[in-house]
Amino acid sequence: MEIFADLKWRGAINQLTDEDGLQSLLNEKQVGMYAGIDPTADSMHIGHLIPFMVLKRFQLAGHKPVIVIGGGTGSIGDPSGRNSERVLQTMEQVMHNEAALTAQMVHLFGTENFRVVNNRDWLGKISLLDFLRIYGKLFSVNTMLAKDVVASRLETGISFTEFTYQILQSVDFLELFKQEDVQLQVGGADQWGNITAGIDLIHRMEGNDAKAYGLTIPLMLKSDGTKFGKTAGGAVWLDAEKTSPYEFYQFWFNQEDADVIKYLKYFTFLSKEEIDALEVATQENPRAREAQRKLAQEVTRFVHSQAAVEEAERISAALFSGDVQDLTATEIAQGFANMPSFALTSEVKNVVDFIVDAGVDASKRQAREDVTNGAIRINGTQVTDVEAIVDPSAMYDGKFVIVRRGKKKYFLGRVQD
RNA sequence: GGGGGAAUAGCGAAGUGGCUAAACGCGACGGACUGUAACUCCGUUCCUUCGGGUUCGUAGGUUCGAAUCCUACUUCCCCCA
Structure with missing residues (x-):
């Protein structure tokens, strides 16, 4: 399927600045396009994947994605989608995050027909006076105030720092347009205002016939209306x-x-x-x-x-x-990475005491009830006798004890000594 | 500033001297069913060495006996100013 029709079928398009214009551009050449990510954490989560999936599809269709790591913008803070001011991160944290995100991007996009750039490289070089003289003059405060992102914050307050974010993101688009031949910016639905600001800037600086486009992706929601991811x-x-x-x-x-x-x-x-x-x-x-x-x-x-x-x-x-006996110690470590775990010694104990000490049940009364009901399995074996004995060294090289309560609540005991 | 009312288990809410470890609903947990689901159904829901122990805002008091009566204190709500 042709890329554009494919994106529509996939429900990946929310708003477009100029559908016909973009369509014909995509038909005639390899188009450069970008989406940004601010280094607010040292990993993406699946919410971030939303615009990048679209870029990946464009890449597979022969176009050239560019990812902008927001080393510059990330040190400012994007007000989009937030109702309160961001807390600025330390520069060390930002740098660490940038490196981690870059590695993830390369994993997803490879190195062919793909670039990762950092907007600190250009934003960091602009002096305050240049910023005001070159770019500031082209932005109307009236327009900036009208953007949803800003308007929604006027009640609760927004700092001048975050207010300028849309200018910085616009400068990104302009720089990429000039340096990397990027003509399309992709973002989440909340990025519309920032994207159109960038297109306006390109038109002002490069002339009205400069071909720059914007595409936003629908807000991803679950069928019950709650947040995805x-x-x-x-x-x-x-x-x-x-x-x-x-x-x-x-x-x-x-x-x-x-x-x-x-x-x-x-x-x-x-x-x-x-x-x-x-x-x-x-x-x-x-x-x-x-x-x-x-x-x-x-x-x-x-x-x-x-x-x-x-x-x-x-x-x-x-x-x-429930057949956990055959798992290897490595698989256990992975499967239980974020399940409740507790430390224990290799000491042999009564099941009821073991369960309570492990935090699986809050009281001995409850523990006895669960054991009697057949709700407790130790290392995959059901234990129904409240007098039973648990030997932590019995399985998994004596490193782990797996406790299961009910059908699928697992607790991992890590033997410490 | 004056007057009235209320505080009960995770939450909501009964309970006005002994039959109350405290109805009922929700939630939570376990079980059956199922699709690693929803619904539904059943059970459990202060702790315990199973003898018992400790609970009804807090601290005292009355009584053979108090969540229930009295006093003080704390918090919350309402009305008037």
């Missing part, structure tokens, strides 16, 4: 240290039927035919969760690797069947 544990990170590949896989696997097709379209590179087939499969046999499985596999492979997919599936199979 959050779990009880917080954001879903791309960094395997923050969100293990197993948890990452599980996040996608657990999507609702009502959302899964939307996400397949958006977050995978499967063809329309494949996705249509999965849609039918979901309707006819929802219990198989074929679409969710495919979604989890595809996204986990894209963000991590095929090996990560296989490992995640092995851990999933073990955890959900």
